[in-house]
Amino acid sequence: MKSEPVIIPRQDHPISRSQVSPNALRVLYRLKDNGHIAYLVGGCVRDLLLGREPKDFDVATDATPNQVKRLFRNCRLVGRRFRLAHIHYQDEIIEVATFRAMAPEEPGEAEAEPLAEGEVERSRKPRHVVSDEGMVLRDNVFGTPEEDALRRDFTVNALAYNIADFSIIDYANGMEDLRRGVIRTIGDPVVRFTEDPVRMIRAVRFAAILGFTVEEATRRAVLELAPTITRATAPRLYEEMLKLFLSGAGERVYQILRQAGLFAHLFPRFNGWLDRESDGFPHLRISKALEWIDGQVGGGEPVSPPLLLALMFGEYVEELAGELVSAGMPVPDAVSGAMAGFLGEQAPIIAIPHRIALAVREILLLQLRLAKIPGKRPQGVLARSSFAEALAYLRCRCAVTGEGEKVLAWWERYSRDNTMPPVEPGTGESEGKATKRRRRRGKRRKPAVS
Missing domain, CATH: 3.30.460.10 (Beta Polymerase, domain 2)
Structure with missing residues (x-):
């Protein structure tokens, strides 16, 4: 150099x-x-x-x-x-x-x-700290x-x-x-990826977003060191995952991650499921879903983290839930159980925040309610905090599989015709007319005659 x-x-x-x-x-x-x-x-x-x-x-x-x-x-x-x-x-x-x-x-x-x-004399000394594996901890x-x-x-x-x-x-x-149009590490790629394994993910992201190719020595180092990606902290890997798949080039990111061997270490059980066929068909919905997400991001439409995760892993969770239903579990409990199982698999590697996981579960559970048109109290469905994301999930599934178009059209029309402006808290309009209940007085007992 x-x-x-x-x-x-x-x-x-x-x-x-x-x-x-x-x-x-x-x-x-x-x-x-x-x-x-x-x-x-x-x-x-x-x-x-x-x-x-x-x-x-x-x-x-x-x-x-x-x-x-x-x-x-x-x-x-x-x-x-x-x-x-x-x-x-x-x-x-x-x-x-x-x-x-x-x-x-x-x-x-x-x-x-x-x-x-x-x-006062309490500022930190500048320090360079390296782990036993060579990963930089402080610099x-x-x-x-x-x-x-x-x-x-x-x-x-x-x-x-x-x-x-x-x-x-x-x-x-x-x-x-x-x-x-080349992504190349500065210096020895094995050393640089050992210092910070997340650099392997960054190489993939830059190659996908910029349309660049990864230089050969850099590519070989990623293949060699892919198992070390789990040395990065689970919260940091969650943030990096959002950057990867909400970049507008998520489908290309997905393909490069799988080719580089990184995807298998980030999502081990899910990756194993992807490699298996269900009913004689390969699992291709994640690729189509990521293409749909890329289209949304490219068009300036925001995609929230819960919607991203639901679209990426929804088919997998639904299949796990189906197995629990076959074993006799009620459908809502099965979806919750399957979601908990998926989170348990990922927790040691990628720490998905609890509130995000709850929103993903709500998106998947709402699919059961959306399938019933009109069902009981459809206005209450519109008021659910995850309704817009659940509808977007259904919209993507229709685009990918061609199924559920009638249900989607009904809810889009209903939500358009029945959307009500927000009401200031405390006005009582959004809660219906409150009626004061008169306190009932207990009957006075006549004094006992002695």
Whole structure:
């Protein structure tokens, strides 16, 4: 890897300040005006060069977190594994990171950063902590812009936009890989994926979203290290799963994950079920459901986490519930039991929050009620908190299987014709007319005659 960066001057790249968030520009200029180096870094630079609109703007600087905090009253310091500064604006948070070193010479003995004015001696020392398996647990050792670029995950994410002269700084040959459409790790991919197994998932996500290919050595490392993905924490893997399948390229993500062997380790029993046939037919509904979700996301229609999970795993849970019904369990109990079984399988690997799981169960249970048209009290069905998602689930199933179109049409018409505006709490209109009940007085007993 080159030690001297390639500098692409303003006239040779397409990024303009007009494309950058005004809040990010404020942060960059205040850091620069106070004598600090300040770069836009990471995915926002990559996306701007590709003509895509970034979701957020990240800043890297030589200012320490406490120095950043002194410059911005709206700053909050966050994180243990990576110490970051969040600059809060009304509608946006700009994340500011201090340039990180590749690794300290003596892990855990790095010099503590200077204290902010008025701060007592309790700030954490910058530390680099690695597990026995080589996974980075904490990384607060500050370094140079070059070190910071070379410790990033992929070459296309190591580009920096310098606010001082509006140039692009490339330490890792990222511009070439961007032109060629390649996802390549910086350095040895086995080492980089061992440091942080979630980088394997990120490689899949970037390849799917950008339409890039994964470079051969990087691809082989993913295949080799796929079983280690479960070393990442279960809550973090849940968040990464949402990013993967709500990216607008979820179906391609799914195919790449299965080819790379990652899907089998993220969803072991579900993956085994996918490999089996039911009634002589393969399980293809998840792929079609993800295509439907991609269409929704691409059209600007939000897909909630409960709806995503219901669409991905609904057929599996329904089949498990069918087995319980055959054993004599009532249908609602069977759906609840099947859902609990699925959550139990996933809990050690991907921690699905309890409230999300309850909403998924409600979406699946409502399918039983929607099938009965009109049924008793259909207006009460509209009032259920998961009705819109349950109807979307039915809409997707109709698009995928062609079944239930009559039921879908009835509920869409009924919900359109019977939607009532929300009523302020306490007006009594939404609850019907309340009638005061007169307190009944007990009859007085006549005093006993002595």
